[in-house]
Amino acid sequence: MAYRESREVVRxxxxxxxxxxxxxxxxxxxxxxxxxxxAEDCPEAASPELRGEYERWKARFEIVAASAxxx
Numbered sequence: 001m002a003y004r005e006s007r008e009v010v011r012x013x014x015x016x017x018x019x020x021x022x023x024x025x026x027x028x029x030x031x032x033x034x035x036x037x038x039a040e041d042c043p044e045a046a047s048p049e050l051r052g053e054y055e056r057w058k059a060r061f062e063i064v065a066a067s068a069x070x071x
Contacts, residue, residue, distance in 0.1 A: 005038060005045035012038075016057055025065050032058055 001009070012035050019028040035057060039050035 002044040005042060020060060025061055028061055
């Protein structure tokens with residue numbers, strides 16, 4: 001992964017953590033879309049590991065959203 005993409009992944013991780021902690025789940029959609037693009041389509045960053053990380057983040061937000069709907 002190139003330096004620029006590595007920095008972006010770090011930034012995305014931090015912002016996703018912030019959104020998860022602050023209950024701003026809807027606003028995370030753009031961040032998840034960007035992470036998905038990096039994981040699947042970006043020539044410099046795409047990798048199975050990053051795809052797995054995207055899936056884990058997506059699942060976290062889906063679980064939290066489902067929990068919020070049930071409350």
